[in-house]
Amino acid sequence: MVKFPGHDERSAAIEPLFHQYYPRLCEFAYRYLNDEALAEDVVQDVFVLLCERSGLLPETDTARKNYLYAVVRNACFNRLRHLKVVHRHQDEQLREQPFSPAEVLETIISTEMLAAMHAAVASLPEGCAAVLRKSYVEGLSNTEIAESLKISIHTVKSQKQRALSLLRERLGPGFVFLLFFIR
Amino acid sequence: MTEPTTDWGELPYRTAALLLKQHQGTITAGEQQELDHLMDAPARQRLLAEINDFPALEARLNRLGRFNSPAAWQQVNHKRIHTSNKRSLRQRFYWAAAAALTGIAATAWFLSSRQPVNNLARLVPDDRFGYQNDVLPGTSRATLTLSNGKTVQLQGDDFLLEEKDGTRLRSDSGALQYNALTASGSETLYNTLRVPLAGTYRIVLPDGTAVWLNAASELRFPVRFTGSQRIVSLRGEGYFEVAPDAQKPFSVQVAGDTINVLGTAFNISAYQHGRTATTLVSGKVTVAARKGSKALQPGQQAVSTAAALQVSPADMEKATAWKNGYFYFSNESIAEVMEQLTRWYGITVAYEGAVDTRMRIGGSISREASLGEVLEQLRLLSGLQFNISGSELTVSAARKQ
Numbered sequence: 001m002v003k004f005p006g007h008d009e010r011s012a013a014i015e016p017l018f019h020q021y022y023p024r025l026c027e028f029a030y031r032y033l034n035d036e037a038l039a040e041d042v043v044q045d046v047f048v049l050l051c052e053r054s055g056l057l058p059e060t061d062t063a064r065k066n067y068l069y070a071v072v073r074n075a076c077f078n079r080l081r082h083l084k085v086v087h088r089h090q091d092e093q094l095r096e097q098p099f100s101p102a103e104v105l106e107t108i109i110s111t112e113m114l115a116a117m118h119a120a121v122a123s124l125p126e127g128c129a130a131v132l133r134k135s136y137v138e139g140l141s142n143t144e145i146a147e148s149l150k151i152s153i154h155t156v157k158s159q160k161q162r163a164l165s166l167l168r169e170r171l172g173p174g175f176v177f178l179l180f181f182i183r
Numbered sequence: 184m185t186e187p188t189t190d191w192g193e194l195p196y197r198t199a200a201l202l203l204k205q206h207q208g209t210i211t212a213g214e215q216q217e218l219d220h221l222m223d224a225p226a227r228q229r230l231l232a233e234i235n236d237f238p239a240l241e242a243r244l245n246r247l248g249r250f251n252s253p254a255a256w257q258q259v260n261h262k263r264i265h266t267s268n269k270r271s272l273r274q275r276f277y278w279a280a281a282a283a284l285t286g287i288a289a290t291a292w293f294l295s296s297r298q299p300v301n302n303l304a305r306l307v308p309d310d311r312f313g314y315q316n317d318v319l320p321g322t323s324r325a326t327l328t329l330s331n332g333k334t335v336q337l338q339g340d341d342f343l344l345e346e347k348d349g350t351r352l353r354s355d356s357g358a359l360q361y362n363a364l365t366a367s368g369s370e371t372l373y374n375t376l377r378v379p380l381a382g383t384y385r386i387v388l389p390d391g392t393a394v395w396l397n398a399a400s401e402l403r404f405p406v407r408f409t410g411s412q413r414i415v416s417l418r419g420e421g422y423f424e425v426a427p428d429a430q431k432p433f434s435v436q437v438a439g440d441t442i443n444v445l446g447t448a449f450n451i452s453a454y455q456h457g458r459t460a461t462t463l464v465s466g467k468v469t470v471a472a473r474k475g476s477k478a479l480q481p482g483q484q485a486v487s488t489a490a491a492l493q494v495s496p497a498d499m500e501k502a503t504a505w506k507n508g509y510f511y512f513s514n515e516s517i518a519e520v521m522e523q524l525t526r527w528y529g530i531t532v533a534y535e536g537a538v539d540t541r542m543r544i545g546g547s548i549s550r551e552a553s554l555g556e557v558l559e560q561l562r563l564l565s566g567l568q569f570n571i572s573g574s575e576l577t578v579s580a581a582r583k584q
Contacts, residue, residue, distance in 0.1 A: 018252060018259070023248075023252060030246065048259055062192065066195075105195055106229070109222075113202060117244065121244070
């Protein structure tokens with residue numbers, strides 16, 4: 001019998017979790033590994049194992065998140081221990097600084113804050129986001145935006161105003177700097 | 184995977200939410216009290232300082248945006264296919280090993296019935312570079328034809344087989360190894376190792392000689408060197424580390440030439456019809472070509488064509504980069520670069536409009552990179568535009584839109 005990965009029940013249950021948490025788990029892993037590709041590899045491997053395993057996942061969202069962070073932390077630790085053969089002098093650091101319970105907790109909080117900010121920017125209403133992008137990323141004037149989106153200049157101004165106040169509300173002071181990564 | 188032992192409960196999520204409120208200035212007195220209780224002041228300050236450091240915050244948010252879950256989910260499924268293949272092959276390995284131990288020659292029919300490698304598995308979605316899809320790099324894979332004409336698919340998995348004369352073949356993580364200690368008789372049996380497009384494989388012959396085969400290449404060799412000479416034949420490209428044996432000279436037959444060897448390391452590239460380049464890394468070889476015979480010193484390259492045999496100093500890094508896992512382009516024409524890409528990614532290339540294929544470029548990139556990643560570098564270097572659709576790569580000079 002041929003089993004097609006990706007089409008079985010278990011992976012169907014895991015896939016939504018994956019899409020929900022993959023970016024932040026990678027960011028979390030990146031904090032330890034300092035390498036984007038390596039971080040993605042570690043997180044993907046964690047999910048490969050989750051798909052292959054038969055045990056049950058925790059039931060509540062909170063317990064699942066805790067579980068995923070903990071598994072990824074362990075995977076990072078193992079990966080670094082494996083890599084340490086190459087960088088033996090980092091041994092001491094590895095055992096001491098990161099991975100202490102307090103440090104891991106702080107890294108999770110920091111990652112969660114980042115994920116929330118990213119979500120705030122990403123969830124701007126579409127019209128607002130388009131206007132902001134044209135304005136701050138592409139550097140277009142209100143008139144040019146109005147032309148390219150085929151809307152009135154009044155709408156451009158009000159959309160921009162609305163986007164900015166939404167961001168101010170969601171992100172607090174300094175939000176203007178965040179306009180760089182609205183994609 | 185070690186089981187996690189820490190359960191933080193709601194603590195990290197509640198703390199993160201409250202810290203963001205404090206940052207936005209919307210926190211209530213009660214919530215502030217709760218936050219102070221949840222986390223000590225130095226830690227709170229560290230976390231708030233992090234999001235007030237705008238350049239760092241911007242870098243982190245951008246990075247978060249780059250972790251793309253739909254593409255990564257494909258990767259997860261891809262990895263699962265590979266781990267499950269590995270598992271089922273391991274079981275076969277035990278079966279074959281047991282057969283060999285009880286003196287029954289293991290036959291290859293159960294392996295030869297496997298499906299051919301699916302090229303489509305390397306086509307993955309692309310959302311980084313704007314192509315219709317991306318193409319994953321080649322992998323360790325090859326087809327071995329045994330002396331009885333049966334073929335075995337090798338994909339970096341473990342197995343053990345026995346040839347008719349008792350020579351044992353073992354395939355283990357991307358390498359095939361021959362052991363003739365258990366063999367007997369004087370019959371010379373030949374095996375052929377064929378590496379497809381988007382593949383590479385390594386083989387250790389019974390005398391200890393190691394050969395790395397590049398994509399679209401082939402090595403034919405006796406499973407045991409019975410006579411007074413060691414002779415193999417090559418198509419495509421191979422890197423040889425020949426075990427020294429003064430009593431039994433080693434030679435490689437390639438496209439009508441013969442490379443005669445004493446213990447040594449060298450690369451032979453014979454992809455191009457009518458042109459064979461032999462590059463000597465260490466030791467000594469002589470090239471007996473259609474147009475005469477010449478000895479090579481380490482660091483030299485002999486190029487044999489129908490017209491001439493020429494020896495010149497070689498770019499060693501260029502000649503051996505593939506074996507060490509990277510592409511190395513030095514003053515290479517676009518056409519030459521594309522040839523290497525077609526072999527390693529198993530793609531075809533079409534040119535659109537007036538592309539100057541003689542344009543020369545230099546640089547290096549890992550062979551582990553996806554096609555999209557390689558093209559991104561080439562695009563920046565050359566200004567050319569690329570488009571991937573399935574296994575077809577289109578190169579054009581004009582900017583799109």
